[in-house]
Amino acid sequence: MIRELGRFERISAHSHIRGLGLDENLRAKDVADGLVGQKKAREAAGVIVRLIKSGKMAGRGILLAGPPGTGKTAIAVAISKELGRDIPFVHVSASEFYSAEMKKTEALIQSMRKAIGVRIRERRIVLEGEIVGLDYNMIPNPYNPTQKIPESANLTLATTEERRSFSVGGRIALQFLSQGIEIGDVIIVDKETGRVSRIGRSEKAKKKYDIGDEDLVPVPSGRVEKEREFTYVVTLHDLDEANARRGGIFSLFAPSSREIDNEVRQEVDEHVRRLIEEGRAELLPGVMFIDETHLMDIELFAFMNRAMESEMAPIIILASNRGFSRIRGTDIVAPHGIPLDLLDRLLIITTEPYSREEIRNIIDIRALEMGVTIDEKALEKLTDIGEKMSLRYAVQLLAPANEFSKLRNSSRIELQDVERAESIFSDVSQSSAYLKKWEEKMLGM
Ligand SMILES: Nc1ncnc2c1ncn2[C@@H]1O[C@H](COP(=O)(O)OP(=O)(O)O)[C@@H](O)[C@H]1O
Numbered sequence: 001m002i003r004e005l006g007r008f009e010r011i012s013a014h015s016h017i018r019g020l021g022l023d024e025n026l027r028a029k030d031v032a033d034g035l036v037g038q039k040k041a042r043e044a045a046g047v048i049v050r051l052i053k054s055g056k057m058a059g060r061g062i063l064l065a066g067p068p069g070t071g072k073t074a075i076a077v078a079i080s081k082e083l084g085r086d087i088p089f090v091h092v093s094a095s096e097f098y099s100a101e102m103k104k105t106e107a108l109i110q111s112m113r114k115a116i117g118v119r120i121r122e123r124r125i126v127l128e129g130e131i132v133g134l135d136y137n138m139i140p141n142p143y144n145p146t147q148k149i150p151e152s153a154n155l156t157l158a159t160t161e162e163r164r165s166f167s168v169g170g171r172i173a174l175q176f177l178s179q180g181i182e183i184g185d186v187i188i189v190d191k192e193t194g195r196v197s198r199i200g201r202s203e204k205a206k207k208k209y210d211i212g213d214e215d216l217v218p219v220p221s222g223r224v225e226k227e228r229e230f231t232y233v234v235t236l237h238d239l240d241e242a243n244a245r246r247g248g249i250f251s252l253f254a255p256s257s258r259e260i261d262n263e264v265r266q267e268v269d270e271h272v273r274r275l276i277e278e279g280r281a282e283l284l285p286g287v288m289f290i291d292e293t294h295l296m297d298i299e300l301f302a303f304m305n306r307a308m309e310s311e312m313a314p315i316i317i318l319a320s321n322r323g324f325s326r327i328r329g330t331d332i333v334a335p336h337g338i339p340l341d342l343l344d345r346l347l348i349i350t351t352e353p354y355s356r357e358e359i360r361n362i363i364d365i366r367a368l369e370m371g372v373t374i375d376e377k378a379l380e381k382l383t384d385i386g387e388k389m390s391l392r393y394a395v396q397l398l399a400p401a402n403e404f405s406k407l408r409n410s411s412r413i414e415l416q417d418v419e420r421a422e423s424i425f426s427d428v429s430q431s432s433a434y435l436k437k438w439e440e441k442m443l444g445m
């Protein structure tokens, strides 16, 4: 619910990664969870995951530094898999902070707040049971008389112990219709808000009517009306947006990506602090992963540095493939183009270029993930390309090579398919060298 992994394409290049592939002693296995080699970095990441899970990393940062195609993004994705569902993980590229829709610092703070979860516990009075009776009382829609809408409904709910009937209003009845809820379903109705949730199909009803074998659930025990505890996780950003919307109905039509007042955020922070003091909520600091860090400028760095001091700050993971370079927006040259005061707070993990064997293994795993088989010679060729050009390019050539094998009515990528794909697609180093040559030619004219 609270994963904010960014666009689908960005993830799909890493879809073979299931975790960090470590044993109980946090030692990296040769090949596990879709990861190959890069053992020191994976073991370091494993320690970080432990620190995050025990709440000892909040407000601190990590820098993944290494040449392009050495698995920095892959390791960040593996960290997110290891953290599990409840801890938020936000994946952004620094280029996304620059947009026409909002100030760059606003985009950064929104991302940071998407990376902080709040687990809220609430006790609520609910009606719970299997629907054994449901009759609608339909009337013409006052705004469109050709349509009928429910004015009310008679609802009978049963548990293993009792059976009770209620007359419910149009708003609840409409939820039954729109969610396709019918006799034999087990539901929960929040008595205060009137929100209806369908839990599943009752096992008893299934026996009686013998329809489908979907999500079967037992008939609830106890009374129909009861107090239940609910826990759910939302992010600070979710709460900011909900709080900002209270402004009135017209804000419903406002574009979804827009700036949020600082006052709104302060209110949310205060409210969350109160819930925590009362023991009704706990904070789940998650991770904000910023890829292509060199695109951040001095203003963003300064802003982030300050924000990291707040008690409600996420863990920051940066990835950089630059050595010494200019900090954007200044003439200062610094390691990785990152200001020294920020560097001081970062734990650094380096990634190293892969051996031939490892490149071969990674390409093989990707082919497996895509569900394609690959001929020995074709795999050798792709390994050559991965070694000489870049791993990313070799991995990317799998998809077109697979299309060419299909054109031959073959279900196996062969050498000719890889060669054909290589002959028409370029690696970035080729395409940029090509354009550079063009520029020089134009200048010489
Ligand atoms: N150790 C690894 N094991 C398995 N796949 C990897 C590994 N390192 C990189 N990859 C895959 O190789 C490709 C390029 O790696 P990537 O993580 O994008 O490198 P970087 O972010 O350092 O430029 C991606 O598809 C990635 O999932």
Ligand SMILES: [Mg+2]
Binding pocket: 072, 073, 074, 291, 319
């Ligand atoms: Mg990357």
